[in-house]
Amino acid sequence: MPEAIAYISRDTDGVLWKKALEAALGPIDFRTLDNLGDKAGIEVVLAWKPPAGLIASFPNVKLIVSLGMGVDHLLADDKLPEGVPIVRIMDDGLVGQMSEYALYWALRHHRDIDKYAASQRAKQWKVEDFVDTLHRRIGILGLGTIGQDTAKKFAALGFPTAGWSRTKKSLPGIETFHGPDGLARVLAQSDILVNVLPLTRDTKGLLDAKLFAALPRGAYLINMARGGHVVDEALLAALDSGHLSGAALDVFNQEPLPQEHRYWTHPKVQVTPHVAGATNPRTASPGVIENIRNVRAGKPLINTVDPKSGY
Numbered sequence: 043m044p045e046a047i048a049y050i051s052r053d054t055d056g057v058l059w060k061k062a063l064e065a066a067l068g069p070i071d072f073r074t075l076d077n078l079g080d081k082a083g084i085e086v087v088l089a090w091k092p093p094a095g096l097i098a099s100f101p102n103v104k105l106i107v108s109l110g111m112g113v114d115h116l117l118a119d120d121k122l123p124e125g126v127p128i129v130r131i132m133d134d135g136l137v138g139q140m141s142e143y144a145l146y147w148a149l150r151h152h153r154d155i156d157k158y159a160a161s162q163r164a165k166q167w168k169v170e171d172f173v174d175t176l177h178r179r180i181g182i183l184g185l186g187t188i189g190q191d192t193a194k195k196f197a198a199l200g201f202p203t204a205g206w207s208r209t210k211k212s213l214p215g216i217e218t219f220h221g222p223d224g225l226a227r228v229l230a231q232s233d234i235l236v237n238v239l240p241l242t243r244d245t246k247g248l249l250d251a252k253l254f255a256a257l258p259r260g261a262y263l264i265n266m267a268r269g270g271h272v273v274d275e276a277l278l279a280a281l282d283s284g285h286l287s288g289a290a291l292d293v294f295n296q297e298p299l300p301q302e303h304r305y306w307t308h309p310k311v312q313v314t315p316h317v318a319g320a321t322n323p324r325t326a327s328p329g330v331i332e333n334i335r336n337v338r339a340g341k342p343l344i345n346t347v348d349p350k351s352g353y
């Protein structure tokens with residue numbers, strides 16, 4: 043009977059995951075990338091950016107768990123074994139961190155904190171023009187778990203908040219749009235645009251010159267989804283022309299961000315190293331444990347991923 047759990051990630055050693063899973067499931071034959079042992083014994087894979095083709099070499103794998111809420115890192119492997127269910131973590135801790143990230147940069151921009159910091163450095167007592175919260179419109183691209191939480195928190199602070207998703211959604215207190223026409227409408231009213239879309243064939247490169255031109259002049263961008271959504275040259279051009287007033291970027295087309303990239307030194311860009319939300323085994327493990335139990339008992343899984351839609 044295959045019952046080993048393989049932890050496939052180069053980012054962390056998996057010790058906290060092993061502890062969290064063992065606390066609920068008892069002792070586990072826990073394998074890591076450097077210690078995969080007999081691959082026929084692997085039943086469950088926990089994966090973050092797995093090497094292409096590796097999971098397909100586990101002949102008895104029954105469940106693939108994405109260690110990120112985003113699954114593009116996993117679906118990039120075009121050799122994933124067919125018919126093996128894929129689930130993703132659902133982590134309230136990570137969701138809360140992501141909305142905090144968006145709120146932090148939005149409020150910092152909204153309240154002109156960087157301008158006041160510059161005035162302080164120049165010892166200048168200078169009052170900036172004030173934009174009322176009711177007139178600072180927020181647009182959220184993507185209304186999954188993270189987008190909804192973020193939207194709700196902006197709305198609770200009194201910002202007029204709109205959201206856009208591929209399919210129709212309705213959320214109390216949030217103006218919702220969907221489809222291509224809906225995208226144009228949400229962009230036209232986004233003084234601060236927050237991107238939390240999944241990265242799929244349809245959303246790759248969506249944040250391009252056309253999209254930036256559709257935003258109001260002076261709009262601010264917060265990208266905490268994936269770098270692949272953004273056409274970097276288009277964003278830099280929109281910042282340089284003054285059409286966009288700034289951008290807080292947590293994710294990049296290439297990570298780590300290459301040393302020579304203009305984002306590092308651009309005066310209107312804030313760079314963080316893909317830290318908007320960190321997966322924490324303490325908050326993410328309950329759903330994974332439930333899925334391991336479900337797959338062993340032949341019961342339906344939760345937090346399933348549809349590889350066709352890409353999320």
Ligand code: OXD
Pocket residue numbers: 109110111112113136319320321
């Ligand atoms: C995720 C991430 O997908 O951390 O969860 O990027």
